[in-house]
Amino acid sequence: MPRGHAHAMKLLMEKARLCLRARQHLGRFEILLREEAWPCMGDLSHLPASRQMNLVDEYGRHMARIARTLFDAIAVDLNLDRTMLSSYLLEDDGTFRIYRYPKCTNANDYLAMEAHTDSSILSIVNQDEVGGLQIWQNDGWFNIEPISNTLVINLGDLMQAISNDEYMSIEHRVSVNESKARVSLCYFGFPTDSCSISSAKYRKFTYKEFKMQMQEDIKAFGSKVGLKRFKIDAQNA
Numbered sequence: 001m002p003r004g005h006a007h008a009m010k011l012l013m014e015k016a017r018l019c020l021r022a023r024q025h026l027g028r029f030e031i032l033l034r035e036e037a038w039p040c041m042g043d044l045s046h047l048p049a050s051r052q053m054n055l056v057d058e059y060g061r062h063m064a065r066i067a068r069t070l071f072d073a074i075a076v077d078l079n080l081d082r083t084m085l086s087s088y089l090l091e092d093d094g095t096f097r098i099y100r101y102p103k104c105t106n107a108n109d110y111l112a113m114e115a116h117t118d119s120s121i122l123s124i125v126n127q128d129e130v131g132g133l134q135i136w137q138n139d140g141w142f143n144i145e146p147i148s149n150t151l152v153i154n155l156g157d158l159m160q161a162i163s164n165d166e167y168m169s170i171e172h173r174v175s176v177n178e179s180k181a182r183v184s185l186c187y188f189g190f191p192t193d194s195c196s197i198s199s200a201k202y203r204k205f206t207y208k209e210f211k212m213q214m215q216e217d218i219k220a221f222g223s224k225v226g227l228k229r230f231k232i233d234a235q236n237a
């Protein structure tokens with residue numbers, strides 16, 4: 001990708017992503033809405049804003065329920081301490097994002113979202129029929145083809161730490177589409193701030209420490225270093 005273009009694209013996407021018209025605490029969820037999201041919500045757009053918000057809130061509650069069910073099943077598999085389950089995944093504090101990725105010519109030269117791992121416990125992605133989500137697998141990028149009425153679950157960094165690397169955080173990115181804008185609804189489940197995470201391969205840290213370290217790294221290096229910071233015997237960047 002030409003360097004100048006990559007930079008311009010990055011700024012553009014950052015701007016688009018951070019262009020939050022509303023950042024509201026609606027009861028249980030922090031909801032981040034991108035300005036362009038509403039017009040493309042199709043059958044929702046004719047509804048009054050308060051009704052749209054109710055739907056978003058309701059959707060978030062369903063996502064929290066699904067996240068809880070999945071996490072609790074994984075917790076049984078991992079034999080996690082049952083008293084810790086509610087702090088490992090705090091249902092009341094999920095983050096819900098609605099993304100709209102504009103169509104873009106020269107799709108091969110650009111990315112809609114750079115490769116990354118989620119910092120969450122787990123994330124639930126609902127992508128539309130345009131597609132574009134890709135995961136890194138077997139040394140290559142693998143398309144997650146959209147399947148209607150199907151959600152994609154991405155495991156995040158904190159799941160990896162809790163599970164002592166048994167459930168690995170997946171690296172993913174979003175490609176751009178030349179002819180169609182893409183919309184995705186993404187829910188991210190997180191622990192409580194004070195939740196203490198420890199496993200054989202990681203030194204003990206709280207979710208709050210993880211977040212603070214991430215913010216420091218982003219400031220210093222422009223991107224997160226992530227779990228490597230907490231890995232025992234790892235060379236910290």
Ligand SMILES: O=C(O)CCC(=O)C(=O)O
Nearest residue numbers: 099125127133174184186
């Ligand atoms: O839009 C998507 O499908 C994925 C978004 C994503 O990976 C993220 O927000 O972390």
Ligand SMILES: [Fe+2]
Nearest residue numbers: 116117118172
């Ligand atoms: Fe992600």
